[in-house]
Amino acid sequence: xxxxxxxIVKIGGKLIENEERLSSFLNDFSALNGLKIxxxxxxxxxxxxxxxxxxxxxMIDGRRITDANSLKVIVMTYGGLINKTIVAKLxxxxxxxxxxxxxxGNSIVSKKRAVKEIDYxxxxxxxxxxxxxxxxxxxxxxxxxxxxxxxxxxxxxxNTNGDSVAAEIAKAMSxxxxxxxxxxxxxxxxxxxxxxxNSVIPEIDHKKYQQLLEEKVISEGMLPKLHNCFEAxxxxxxxxxxxxxxxxxxGNSCTKIIK
Amino acid sequence: xxxxxxxIVKIGGKLIENEERLSSFLNDFSALNGLKIxxxxxxxxxxxxxxxxxxxxxMIDGRRITDANSLKVIVMTYGGLINKTIVAKLxxxxxxxxxxxxxxGNSIVSKKRAVKEIDYxxxxxxxxxxxxxxxxxxxxxxxxxxxxxxxxxxxxxxNTNGDSVAAEIAKAMSxxxxxxxxxxxxxxxxxxxxxxxNSVIPEIDHKKYQQLLEEKVISEGMLPKLHNCFEAxxxxxxxxxxxxxxxxxxGNSCTKIIK
Numbered sequence: 001x002x003x004x005x006x007x008i009v010k011i012g013g014k015l016i017e018n019e020e021r022l023s024s025f026l027n028d029f030s031a032l033n034g035l036k037i038x039x040x041x042x043x044x045x046x047x048x049x050x051x052x053x054x055x056x057x058x059m060i061d062g063r064r065i066t067d068a069n070s071l072k073v074i075v076m077t078y079g080g081l082i083n084k085t086i087v088a089k090l091x092x093x094x095x096x097x098x099x100x101x102x103x104x105g106n107s108i109v110s111k112k113r114a115v116k117e118i119d120y121x122x123x124x125x126x127x128x129x130x131x132x133x134x135x136x137x138x139x140x141x142x143x144x145x146x147x148x149x150x151x152x153x154x155x156x157x158x159n160t161n162g163d164s165v166a167a168e169i170a171k172a173m174s175x176x177x178x179x180x181x182x183x184x185x186x187x188x189x190x191x192x193x194x195x196x197x198n199s200v201i202p203e204i205d206h207k208k209y210q211q212l213l214e215e216k217v218i219s220e221g222m223l224p225k226l227h228n229c230f231e232a233x234x235x236x237x238x239x240x241x242x243x244x245x246x247x248x249x250x251g252n253s254c255t256k257i258i259k
Numbered sequence: 260x261x262x263x264x265x266x267i268v269k270i271g272g273k274l275i276e277n278e279e280r281l282s283s284f285l286n287d288f289s290a291l292n293g294l295k296i297x298x299x300x301x302x303x304x305x306x307x308x309x310x311x312x313x314x315x316x317x318m319i320d321g322r323r324i325t326d327a328n329s330l331k332v333i334v335m336t337y338g339g340l341i342n343k344t345i346v347a348k349l350x351x352x353x354x355x356x357x358x359x360x361x362x363x364g365n366s367i368v369s370k371k372r373a374v375k376e377i378d379y380x381x382x383x384x385x386x387x388x389x390x391x392x393x394x395x396x397x398x399x400x401x402x403x404x405x406x407x408x409x410x411x412x413x414x415x416x417x418n419t420n421g422d423s424v425a426a427e428i429a430k431a432m433s434x435x436x437x438x439x440x441x442x443x444x445x446x447x448x449x450x451x452x453x454x455x456x457n458s459v460i461p462e463i464d465h466k467k468y469q470q471l472l473e474e475k476v477i478s479e480g481m482l483p484k485l486h487n488c489f490e491a492x493x494x495x496x497x498x499x500x501x502x503x504x505x506x507x508x509x510g511n512s513c514t515k516i517i518k
Contacts, residue, residue: 049335053311072340076308080339081331084408084416088362092414098364103347104357105401136399140392142364149343155351157343 006138006177007036009248010166012185013043016082021245025184026086028248030093035138035177037169038097038145040086041162042078049073058121066121066159074159075101078147087145097143102126102150103157105133108165110150110158124150124158126165129172163225167232174236181232181240182247183225189243189255190226194219203256206230229257265397265436266295268507269425271444272302275341280504284443285345287507289352294397294436296428297356297404299345300421301337308332317380325380325418333418334360337406346404356402361385361409362416364392367424369409369417383409383417385424388431422484426491433495440491440499441506442484448502448514449485453478459502462515465489488516 009029015021029038047057050073058065066074083099090097102108102124110124137144146169148162163183170181189200190212204212209226212218218226229240241247243254268288274280288297306316309332317324325333342358349356361367361383369383396403405428407421422442429440448459449471463471468485471477477485488499500506502513 049312052313053308075343076335076339078339079343080335080337084334084338084360084362087360088410088414088416090414091362091365091410092412096364097362099360099362101343101346101358103343103350105355106350133399133401136395140395142392151347151350153351155347155349157347 003176003178005034006173006179007032007034007182008039008166008170008173008179009036009182009184010039010162011041011245012162013041013045014186015184015245016040017043017045022086023089025245025248026089026093028246030090030095032248036095036143037134037138037173038086038090038143039148039162039166039169040078040082040145041148042074042082045082046070046073046077049077060118063118063120065119066123068122071122071157071159075149075157079149083145083147090143090145095143096141097145098137099145099147101147101157102160102165103155106130106151107133107144108146108150108160108168109153110160111152112156112158122156122158124152124160126150126160126168129168131172131176134169134173135176163228167228167237170237171232171235174238179237181229181237183229183240183242184245184247185225185242187244188253190218190222192217200253201255202253203258205258226257233257233259262435262437264293265432265438266291266293266441267298267425267429267432267438268295268441268443269298269421270300270504271421272300272304273445274443274504275299276302276304281345282348284504284507285348285352287505289349289354291507295354295402296393296397296432297345297349297402298407298421298425298428299337299341299404300407301333301341304341305329305332305336308336319377322377322379324378325382327381330381330416330418334408334416338408342404342406349402349404354402355400356404357396358404358406360406360416361419361424362414365389365410366392366403367405367409367419367427368412369419370411371415371417381415381417383411383419385409385419385427388427390431390435393428393432394435422487426487426496429496430491430494433497438496440488440496442488442499442501443504443506444484444501446503447512449477449481451476459512460514461512462517464517485516492516492518
């Protein structure tokens with residue numbers, strides 16, 4: 001028997017910061033047929049609030065360090081304000097949203113990233129996704145909305161990469177569903193020329209990916225995203241799309257990632 | 260057939276602010292047998308963070324006004340930091356907690372309080388509790404943990420009195436369960452003499468309540484709490500207990516409210 005479809009969408013911080021674009025996106029998302037899950041990051045809001053609260057943002061080699069105060073602000077903004085605002089907006093659009101972080105229902109269990117050259121602080125690498133709990137929500141018509149926060153088995157909340165949360169949920173749910181994964185960010189897709197917004201590469205398979213890597217066409221920010229994508233495809237995810245806030249609109253250009 | 264038991268516990272802000280007392284309470288709560296729901300306020304954390312962010316707390320006639328900025332801070336702190344911290348701690352104690360606000364699963368629908376002499380701002384009065392959604396979580400072994408935030412059908416989040424959230428959930432769930440409701444606050448119970456911590460009145464029924472009102476024994480802060488209690492008893496709640504963080508411990512003194 002063919003598995004039922006499940007659409008999983010990750011939206012980035014820039015989209016969330018723009019109220020008009022967020023509303024337009026949530027309209028499109030709520031109108032999607034069938035089962036769906038939303039994962040959101042938080043953009044610059046956490047940094048702004050941390051600064052106002054007098055918590056400086058620590059960076060080492062250009063990488064953000066999540067100390068105890070940063071974690072608090074992340075849980076407040078991503079897990080609280082942004083998550084609940086999105087849930088309330090979706091409810092008004094008749095999508096029965098339920099806002100979660102990884103601690104809720106033990107849905108995303110992680111371990112604290114081991115300290116090697118750099119101590120990233122309270123950052124989580126995902127170990128398991130609780131497909132049973134997430135599926136119980138889907139089966140009763142709910143739309144899970146995840147902030148990019150996970151937790152250890154010992155009850156420590158951890159800041160977690162939003163793309164990884166989306167990819168790990170998609171991989172895990174592929175055991176039950178025919179999954180398609182959308183990554184929404186600022187660009188219309190993967191660009192052949194980073195200066196040209198309209199140079200979207202319509203389709204990338206493994207061979208094309210290797211070729212793009214060799215030609216150094218892919219911008220640095222896209223590298224982990226694409227790595228995540230191919231890893232997800234190798235672990236059961238069916239289709240992946242990269243695009244901007246309009247990616248869910250019919251006929252909109254974006255990049256499709258295939259095996 | 261006798262209904263199954265359901266224990267609903269509301270904890271106040273002062274308890275939440277004290278990490279040691281909160282841990283001790285969560286230990287007791289997680290050890291409770293049977294189905295349970297936790298409701299929490301947020302104490303002074305929202306005011307402290309609002310002040311740091313440069314949002315002054317507005318008061319009219321000694322009542323707090325929830326303007327747009329206050330609401331943001333309340334959703335951040337109650338709905339985010341406090342809610343998720345409690346959920347993660349309960350998960351570590353093997354209670355399968357799921358953190359919610361009223362927008363999640365449309366669990367607590369309210370309307371914005373009408374402006375009469377005072378405009379309280381973004382404050383909600385509860386209209387309906389989604390017993391079906393809450394029950395679906397209980398039936399799969401989850402422990403719902405509610406922050407005192409509700410939402411309108413139009414997607415507006417609203418600051419909501421924590422005691423009212425607890426009482427309305429208890430009343431609504433009484434259609435399915437044999438409910439007992441615990442209010443945990445700073446005192447050991449209702450005191451016959453507010454200066455004497457050990458003057459706990461062990462039991463108050465309707466007749467005793469009238470008598471205490473006439474004698475003006477009840478402190479002003481207790482009045483709405485007791486009003487809430489009798490209203491809940493009149494709407495199906497089975498037993499109500501008022502006490503401090505140790506109220507769940509066996510043999511601890513507290514005030515029992517009966518019809």
